[in-house]
Amino acid sequence: MNGKDIATKNLLALSYVEELSYKRKAALLERAEEPSCLAKSASVVKEALGEEQAAKFFSNLDDIDGIIARLEREDICWISRYDDEYPEALLDIYDPPIMLFAKGNVAALKGDAIAVVGTRHPTRYGAKVSQEFSREFALSGLTIVSGFARGVDSIAHKQCIECGAPTIAVLGSGLDVCYPAEHLGLMQSIIDCGGLIISEYPLGTKPLQYHFPERNRIISGLSRAVFLAEAAAKSGSLITVKLAVEQGRDVFAVPGNIYAAECEGSNNVLREMPHALAIRPEDVLDALHIERE
Numbered sequence: 001m002n003g004k005d006i007a008t009k010n011l012l013a014l015s016y017v018e019e020l021s022y023k024r025k026a027a028l029l030e031r032a033e034e035p036s037c038l039a040k041s042a043s044v045v046k047e048a049l050g051e052e053q054a055a056k057f058f059s060n061l062d063d064i065d066g067i068i069a070r071l072e073r074e075d076i077c078w079i080s081r082y083d084d085e086y087p088e089a090l091l092d093i094y095d096p097p098i099m100l101f102a103k104g105n106v107a108a109l110k111g112d113a114i115a116v117v118g119t120r121h122p123t124r125y126g127a128k129v130s131q132e133f134s135r136e137f138a139l140s141g142l143t144i145v146s147g148f149a150r151g152v153d154s155i156a157h158k159q160c161i162e163c164g165a166p167t168i169a170v171l172g173s174g175l176d177v178c179y180p181a182e183h184l185g186l187m188q189s190i191i192d193c194g195g196l197i198i199s200e201y202p203l204g205t206k207p208l209q210y211h212f213p214e215r216n217r218i219i220s221g222l223s224r225a226v227f228l229a230e231a232a233a234k235s236g237s238l239i240t241v242k243l244a245v246e247q248g249r250d251v252f253a254v255p256g257n258i259y260a261a262e263c264e265g266s267n268n269v270l271r272e273m274p275h276a277l278a279i280r281p282e283d284v285l286d287a288l289h290i291e292r293e
Contacts, residue, residue, distance in 0.1 A: 007034065007035035007036040007080070007082060008035075008078070008080055009064045009068075010061070011080045011098055011099055012064060012067060012068070012099065013038075013057055013058075013060035013061040013064055013067075014038070014057055014098065015078075015098060015200070015202055016060045016067060016202045017053055018056070018205070020049065020053055022095050022097070022214075023095075026095070026098070027048050028044070028045060028048035031044050031047075032044055035080075035082065038057075045058075071101070071203065074103070074175065074176055074203065075103060076101050076175055077101075077103075077106060078100070078101055078102070079099070079100045079102060079106070080098065080099050080100075081096050081098055086100070089113075089221060089222055089223070089224075090218065090221045090222060092221070092247070092248075093217060093220075093247050094246070094247070095217060097200035099200060100198050101198065101200070101201070101202065101203070102175075103175050103191060103196070103197045103198075104190065104191040104194075104195055104196040105194045105196050108143055108167075108168055108195055108196040109168070109198075109222070111142075111143035111166060112141065112142055113142065113143040113145050113168065113222050113223045114137055114144060114145070114223050115145045115219045115220055115222070115227065115240065116130065116133065116144050116145075116153075116156035116227050116229060117146060117147065117152060117227070117228055117229070117237040117240045117241075118151065118152030118228055118229035118230045118231050118237050118266075119230050119231050119232055119237065119262060119265075120150045120151035120152070121150075122151050122152055122155070122229070122262070123230065123256075123260060123262050123263070125230070125256065125257065126152065126229055126230030126256070127152075127155060129230060130152045130155040130159075130230070131155055131159055133254075133278075133281045134156040134159035135159045135162070135163060136281035136282075136285070137281065137284070138165035138167075139292060140281075140292045141165075141290070143166050143168060144156050144160050144167045144168070145167070145223050146167070146168075146169060146170070146219065147169070147170055147171075147172070147212070147215060147216070147219055148169040148170065148171055148179075148197075149180070150180055156229075157169060157186060157195075158186065158189075160195065161189050161193045161195075164193055164194075165193070166193065166194040166195040167190055167193070167196075168197075168198060168222065169190055169196070169197050169198070170198055170215050170218050170219050171197060171199040171201070171215065172199070172207050172214070172215045173199065173205050173207035173211065174201050174202055174203040174204050174206075175198075175199050175203065176203045176204065177205065177206060177207060179207035198218070199215070200214075200215070200218065213236065216236070216240040216243055219240055220241075220244040220247055220249055221243075223249060224249065225244070225249055225250035225251065225252060225284065225288060226240055226241055226252070227253070228240075228241055228252070228253040228254075228269060229254065229266075230254075230256055230262060230266055231262075231263075231264075231266045232264055233261070233264040233265045233268065234265070235265045237265075238269070241253075245273075250276075250287065250288070251276045252278040252283070252287070253266045253269045253270050253273075253276050253277070253278065254279065255270055255277065255279075
């Protein structure tokens with residue numbers, strides 16, 4: 001077994017330590033000489049993770065062949081941040097996932113991407129904006145990245161499917177846990193149209209509430225820009241916008257009804273970043289120097 005294979009197995013075992021924060025994983029990798037040395041560095045692992053989490057890591061290593069077999073049965077591949085297939089855009093962000101689990105067309109990660117995000121409960125106006133902009137983005141050759149949630153996310157994914165264009169769904173759970181449950185058909189359609197389902201969480205991980213803000217950094221990180229279709233003042237999609245700004249990504253938003261609470265968040269974005277204003281899909285495409293195919 002070569003060093004890369006050993007490193008990959010060590011990183012898989014580390015990824016399967018349940019509810020271990022990115023910071024603690026990163027701290028361990030910084031202290032180890034290289035990922036392939038983790039299994040031989042028991043004292044370093046225990047010091048970085050603590051006794052309980054270190055024990056889980058070594059238990060996962062003992063069962064690593066079983067973990068790999070389960071992933072293969074589900075037709076899921078795994079990409080570490082040390083692999084050539086790992087998207088370069090994610091390497092630029094502050095906290096890139098150590099491991100990505102992927103199902104579908106991995107080549108979709110190489111496409112020119114834009115995130116489309118927004119409320120889970122769009123108004124008729126917000127739904128129309130999501131449909132029109134997503135369709136034009138897809139027809140222009142952009143790969144749409146979104147979070148697979150109800151509302152704007154699912155509208156964006158469905159527009160890509162209707163256009164026969166790839167789309168990337170970033171989950172806040174393991175890839176074997178479809179959340180929301182009614183999106184099981186959507187998940188298969190994304191894969192069938194050449195898209196991809198990805199997550200940093202191992203199989204069996206439930207969609208816990210705090211996973212969704214964590215996954216948002218991947219949505220914005222994979223993308224050249226983030227398009228906000230509609231958002232209330234406390235919408236989770238505003239976290240993605242904030243992360244996009246921190247990551248140096250462009251942000252675009254459409255103005256909403258000034259009397260509607262459902263639009264307060266996106267209107268606030270435009271108040272703070274008037275340069276983010278987009279009235280037509282062409283406004284976004286022109287700013288990104290993309291010609292419609």
